[in-house]
Amino acid sequence: MATVEIRNVRKSYGPVEAIKGIDIAIRDGEFLVLLGPSGCGKSTLLRMVAGLEGITGGEIAIGGRVVNHLDPKDRDIAMVFQNYALYPHMTVFDNMAYGLKIRGIPKAEIRTRVDKAAEILELGRFLDRRPSQLSGGQRQRVAMGRAIVREPAAFLFDEPLSNLDAKLRTQMRVEIKRLQDRLGITSLYVTHDQVEAMTLADRILVMNHGVAEQIGTPLEVYQRPASLFVAGFIGSPPMNVLDGRIDDRGEAVLVPGGQRLALPQPRPTDAGRAVKLGIRPEHLAVAAAGFSIEIELVEALGADTVVYGRLPDGETLLVRMAGIPTVRERDRLTVAPQDGALHLFDAATGRRME
Amino acid sequence: MQRRVTFDNRLLPYLLLAPQVAVTLVFFIWPAAQAIWQSVHLQDAFGIRSEFVWFENFTHVLSDPNYLDTLKVTVVFSVAVTVLAMGVALLLAVLADSKIKGARAYKTLLIWPYALAPAVAAVLWMFIFNPDIGSFGRALRALGYDWDYRLNGGQALAMVIMAASWKQVSYNFIFFLAGLQAIPRSVMEAASIDGAGPVRRFLTITFPLLSPTTFFLLVVDMVYAFFETFGTIHALTQGGPGKATETLIFRVYQDGVVNNDLGGSSAQSVILMVIVIALTAVQFRFVERKVHYA
Ligand SMILES: Nc1ncnc2c1ncn2[C@@H]1O[C@H](COP(=O)(O)OP(=O)(O)O)[C@@H](O)[C@H]1O
């Protein structure tokens, strides 16, 4: 068990800067999720922690010890890969025992540790099988087992569930969560799936183009997105974003349709400023006055319904309602944001305005 | 899932198979049959009459003490060529597989020798190792080493082994490289995180995962060393000095074509055929068990 500190870490591939200075201190036993779109540098950052990529700038410390120049084997970490990366010519038992044998752990203890991991992961019946004789979910569990038996200071996961089908992914997600709660080992988990991030993380680091957009608990990231990027990336369906302007008194936001939305607190210093206004689809409700939309599409998801509406100026507005649909396409509807549901972002920088 | 292809024309399947069958018949079955036929006959010096002599040719060949010497040379030669060609190719493939600058040019260069005819390759070797005109040969002599493969049997054998291996290295290299590149990078990374250094990774991960390739090349290289090195030996040493580089295949040619003993030569080629078939069978039976097919 250990902390993992990443201090102003950078990575360049030739002239291309993949990681542009990331700072995060992961607490002992914490589950940190690196979330971001494909190509934003998540794997690169994780692989630098593992020692599989060189570090161009900055420092990484595991358990208080700077590891920049240590080999992967000396960093006391274990990693789970997206494609499992099992040793195809070894049995499940040998796959899990490989790292322990190398570290010179006595045979009896290896047996105990592997058996215990196999029990936790329900792999007991498969110990003599080769990876090719297992299903995808079972292989994933072997990869987890290989990490667990090592009892490392930290777990690193690189999109471990991406190769599984949707149902299995949900199931394994719960298993990983349970496992981490039980073992309490510091974990760094890479994913592009916001649901995985929201359900697994103690804290999420949202990444974009090699930069940390926001670091916070799942609820913080959802309730107070630090930028338009985060606002758009977290939440499904995504947040509505409208162009707006704060009125001359700093008391309300004016949107192109002529709507005037009162601000919870007056912002006299921002009077007249151009802003982006964010409203989550689930925070819009039918009201007497507000946005008037023409319904273009109704998606019935069962538990709730997503309505795609068009505003008078042509913008799309998504509304999420509980339960089965009560409206139909081409209906007209008036919706208004609930109290405290407005997010204001600087129109130029996209950063949140506090 | 199995797919069955059906032909409307009954003749077409046979027609499509015909070229392959014809090639096998003309270049393998027919000469093999002829060899077997001749191996139990004795021909007169002019090749006009021949007489059925049962296994006389075989007893004759096998009771010749020279034949046993040739067999010994062949074993040394074949084992050395196979080990050397595979070992060097594997080493080069491992180097080419690692991230190095100019890997492409390096790979292309390594493949070239395979495109060379054995006799041309042998001439190249001669120009390098000839004690009078070869650059390396002269250098050796200048250094005071008594290099002359035309007189020293051990040196001659070493040279044909090197020349024959060199030609096969290219072929082995391509297969080893393909085999190495088929191993997922993440598997090697997992091993290094698990604590394995480069040598251990090679021994416990790379080598076992390469075993299908290694096994295939083992069979191919043995057959190469037994049969296809005739051109190299013929051009370089003609089996000499004495009989120091005379392998079974070279002796078949020597006795049959040069000494005109068709019966004895045929008996030898039948023996050679049996040896190679037996070797291949043994390899499949015992070595293949240890092979892991992913
Ligand atoms: N070995 C490499 N050489 C050059 N560029 C690379 C290399 N590895 C990754 N990159 C680049 O770095 C960026 C981040 O990649 P990666 O960390 O794999 O993204 P993610 O895991 O978030 O999808 C990408 O733009 C990718 O093209």
Ligand SMILES: [Mg+2]
């Ligand atoms: Mg990735």
